[in-house]
Amino acid sequence: xxxxNMTSEVESIGRRDFFRKSASVSAIAAAGxxxxxxxxxxxxNIMHHVKWGTTLxxxxxxxxxxxxxxxxxxxxxxxxxxxxxAGDMHAAVSMSPLADLxxxxxxxxxxxxxxxxxxxxxxxxxxRLMIHGLVEKPLVLTLEQxxxxxxxxxxxxxxxPANGAAEWKGPQFNSLQFVKGMMSNSEWTGxxxxxxxxxxxxxxxxxxxxxxxxxxxxMSRTIPVEKxxxxxxxxxxxxxxxxxxxxxxxVRLMLPGWEANLCIKWxxxxxxxxxxxxxxxxxxxxxxxxxxxxxxxxxYTLETNSIITNPCPEKPWSDLKIGDLVEIEGIAWSGHGxxxxxxxxxxxxxxxxxxxxxxxxxxxxxxxxxxxHKFDGKPMLLQSRSVDDSGNVQPTVSxxxxxxxxxxxxxxNSIVTWEVKKDGSVHNVQVxxxxxxxx
Numbered sequence: 001x002x003x004x005n006m007t008s009e010v011e012s013i014g015r016r017d018f019f020r021k022s023a024s025v026s027a028i029a030a031a032g033x034x035x036x037x038x039x040x041x042x043x044x045n046i047m048h049h050v051k052w053g054t055t056l057x058x059x060x061x062x063x064x065x066x067x068x069x070x071x072x073x074x075x076x077x078x079x080x081x082x083x084x085x086a087g088d089m090h091a092a093v094s095m096s097p098l099a100d101l102x103x104x105x106x107x108x109x110x111x112x113x114x115x116x117x118x119x120x121x122x123x124x125x126x127x128r129l130m131i132h133g134l135v136e137k138p139l140v141l142t143l144e145q146x147x148x149x150x151x152x153x154x155x156x157x158x159x160x161p162a163n164g165a166a167e168w169k170g171p172q173f174n175s176l177q178f179v180k181g182m183m184s185n186s187e188w189t190g191x192x193x194x195x196x197x198x199x200x201x202x203x204x205x206x207x208x209x210x211x212x213x214x215x216x217x218x219m220s221r222t223i224p225v226e227k228x229x230x231x232x233x234x235x236x237x238x239x240x241x242x243x244x245x246x247x248x249x250x251v252r253l254m255l256p257g258w259e260a261n262l263c264i265k266w267x268x269x270x271x272x273x274x275x276x277x278x279x280x281x282x283x284x285x286x287x288x289x290x291x292x293x294x295x296x297x298x299x300y301t302l303e304t305n306s307i308i309t310n311p312c313p314e315k316p317w318s319d320l321k322i323g324d325l326v327e328i329e330g331i332a333w334s335g336h337g338x339x340x341x342x343x344x345x346x347x348x349x350x351x352x353x354x355x356x357x358x359x360x361x362x363x364x365x366x367x368x369x370x371x372x373h374k375f376d377g378k379p380m381l382l383q384s385r386s387v388d389d390s391g392n393v394q395p396t397v398s399x400x401x402x403x404x405x406x407x408x409x410x411x412x413n414s415i416v417t418w419e420v421k422k423d424g425s426v427h428n429v430q431v432x433x434x435x436x437x438x439x
Contacts, residue, residue, distance in 0.1 A: 068109075075100040077110060078177055090118040091217075093160060095181025098307070098331070099314040104155065104359065104366040106184035108239050113246040114160055114182070117216035120266045124250045129234075133210075133272035136201030143250050147236065149191040154233070154256065155365045157333045159183035159302050161259040161286060161410040168401075168408045171428045176312035179416065179428060185333075185366040188254050190235030193228050193270075202229075206272040210279075211253050214268035221262045221286075222276040223255065227300070231256050234267065257335030257364040258300045259410075261286055291405040302335035303413040304394050306342055306369070306386035317424035320375045328355070328371045334388035335364060341387045342369040348381030348417060348431040349396060355384070380420040381431060398433045 077094035096112040132138035160182035166172040212220040233254040243249040248265025288296040308330040332339045343352035358368040400414040
């Protein structure tokens with residue numbers, strides 16, 4: 001036997017002995033959390049050298065920008081024909097894979113995207129931002145001139161006001177990504193619009209601002225000056241890098257806590273006036289139709305909301321055993337301010353327990369919540385209910401439908417219910433106080 005083979009055999013015996021001695025200790029140490037899979041002393045992935053440990057890896061700069069692991073190929077944005085308003089994918093939305101995200105920062109490549117005329121590709125050297133109307137000193141800015149203003153960054157969520165729109169009449173998708181994936185959370189870098197207006201001088205009669213994009217749809221929305229002077233931003237970076245084309249490169253508007261549709265991408269013009277413009281996107285679209293037949297306009301702020309991300313249809317509990325301790329986790333957010341509390345119900349809203357808030361708790365940003373549960377194998381109707389610092393409480397499905405009816409499209413923030421069956425599978429259902437759960 002060669003010296004090399006003798007050494008390998010000694011190492012193998014040593015590893016087996018180590019795992020036999022430590023397996024029981026590891027199982028005891030982990031018993032307070034999710035029970036681990038049994039450790040096998042002869043597991044080939046431990047006992048033998050793996051391929052990546054015995055060969056050269058890729059050269060360091062093979063991918064100068066960097067790409068995800070090939071094993072994460074299923075973690076991507078997804079589209080649905082139901083989310084297309086033009087019959088193709090130019091006027092459509094792609095949804096973020098919420099079940100696969102960690103923390104509160106959405107990677108740029110997974111951030112939800114909405115387009116009305118496809119993704120525009122703007123030459124930054126030809127970019128111009130015109131600011132005019134009821135201002136003392138109208139001007140046109142290049143990208144370089146805009147970036148000379150003092151910058152700041154904020155962690156903020158962006159949510160399409162139609163997030164969950166398909167669910168008004170009843171459950172449509174057995175997927176977290178398609179139920180609530182029209183939202184993401186990022187760090188945005190730019191300048192406060194008020195800082196720019198302090199240079200230009202806003203006339204007293206200016207009460208509204210028209211924001212217009214430069215893509216083929218020339219998306220435009222009217223914004224009250226109060227919001228503009230409060231916390232509106234012109235941003236050029238997301239999560240530390242330049243905006244991507246699908247997020248409005250090189251510049252977009254950011255209105256913290258308000259409808260993402262108002263946060264105009266590929267921004268080219270800001271005009272100030274005394275009256276709202278009543279653009280197509282705020283008359284025929286992005287209004288809230290009530291049961292009486294009257295529509296609510298200028299309905300901007302996104303309400304307090306939450307969703308459980310683990311478990312969910314994409315992440316079932318099929319690998320749990322009776323007695324396992326498992327973490328129920330999710331995301332809460334509010335356009336009115338900061339999340340103060342999240343409650344968890346396991347019986348469809350009859351009883352609630354308070355969850356813990358995890359990590360950073362910031363205004364108008366995602367907040368993670370968590371609750372540890374001992375799995376007993378019994379069916380559950382799992383819900384989360386959020387409360388913000390303005391006192392807003394996330395409504396039930398019945399409470400929301402009593403006001404809006406079933407023909408709504410926008411601002412759906414009612415409680416989402418996951419039915420967890422005995423086998424651990426998870427299904428999208430709705431719980432009504434006047435009938436049984438509908439699936």
